[in-house]
């Protein structure tokens with residue numbers, strides 16, 4: 001357990017229903033490899049898998065076990081795209097790099113489902129599409145723009161009116177929705193564990209319970225130190241996202257960890273589940289403080305939203321999620337709520353993930369802003385290409401220097417103030 005974790009929310013529906021964790025013995029003694037990956041979430045596991053498949057020797061060091069961080073705790077919604085819409089990405093980064101970023105993010109869910117199929121990963125993957133219901137006129141305008149921009153680029157999205165939205169949700173109260181056929185859902189921890197097994201089969205060496213406590217330059221390479229081991233490598237990839245510690249303090253100051261929480265029922269009776277998301281869609285709505293919800297294959301209703309830093313505030317948020325769920329689906333009033341948990345996402349100041357070169361030969365891939373099932377997998381592949389020697393200019397994502405967030409020490413009150421401001425704007429529809 002790390003300093004900013006909370007025992008109240010460390011166990012989840014996903015840990016309760018997980019496949020066995022593949023053996024990942026701690027690093028002991030001295031070892032060498034071409035590449036070290038720090039962090040065993042989707043980004044790190046994808047990087048290790050793609051490096052091993054390219055025949056490059058790689059060792060992954062994870063402080064706990066693969067999937068222990070956000071990757072094993074999330075809503076399992078496989079949503080393509082970045083937080084910003086494609087036109088904004090291209091306007092900011094230009095048509096060439098921006099276009100490649102849009103293609104990478106748009107194809108990210110294809111990559112996830114292809115990896116699952118290619119490696120036979122047992123993670124309840126399902127792909128009926130991602131539904132983004134709009135809660136008000138401003139939300140509807142935003143999803144309309146999103147549908148128009150992606151459709152112009154040939155993606156399979158459509159705009160639904162209020163009755164069609166109510167039919168797919170099995171609930172009233174939304175004014176329309178985006179349906180993105182590229183999206184779907186999965187059991188996130190089992191996806192992470194499957195990536196770990198696939199990486200091992202391809203030749204990657206994975207070490208659990210191996211927190212990296214120091215990273216130093218040595219000759220032309222780098223040395224990573226854990227409690228009981230030492231690893232010498234040529235290049236380092238940092239994939240620590242919302243769990244970034246002080247291994248590289250400058251990296252930590254580029255990120256604001258924010259807690260997201262979920263609640264889930266026990267499997268619902270056929271009678272109760274019948275009306276809920278009848279075609280199996282995963283939904284995350286258009287609010288700034290979004291609600292994301294779906295059924296798992298066993299008919300458990302899973303609802304997620306924003307948490308708080310403290311235990312009491314987080315438990316209050318969880319109770320709010322149960323109440324919101326019952327308002328949306330009144331039949332849930334009879335359901336047994338069996339699980340609640342949470343984890344940390346990493347927010348960035350510009351809402352984009354970052355590929356930050358923190359030192360020559362040391363690259364971080366972090367800042368998925370709460371949307372990392374697809375994007376962290378995709379960026380992990382880009383990080384593997386970088387470590388394999390692909391020049392930065394040829395990568396489909398910009399390589400930047402860490403840009404510390406001003407007044408980072410004040411992040412907790414700043415997040416609380418932002419959450420209150422977003423809640424007000426969601427309520428007022430502005």
Ligand SMILES: Cc1cc2nc3c(=O)[nH]c(=O)nc-3n(C[C@H](O)[C@H](O)[C@H](O)COP(=O)(O)OP(=O)(O)OC[C@H]3O[C@@H](n4cnc5c(N)ncnc54)[C@H](O)[C@@H]3O)c2cc1C
Pocket residue numbers: 038039040041042043044061062063064065067068069070071072073074075076077078079210211212213239240241242243244245247259260261262292304341342343344345365366368369370371372373374375376
């Ligand atoms: C509750 C919740 C719900 C979410 N829902 C969704 C969703 O439905 N769809 C979606 O797309 N995204 C969702 N997300 C976001 C998504 O889970 C993340 O963006 C994604 O998992 C990030 O993956 P990662 O590999 O970058 O980081 P993580 O999975 O967080 O992994 C980082 C790892 O680094 C390790 N680490 C840290 N420091 C060290 C060190 N010094 N040495 C060794 N190891 C270290 C940690 O132990 C951790 O395991 C959600 C997140 C949360 C918390």
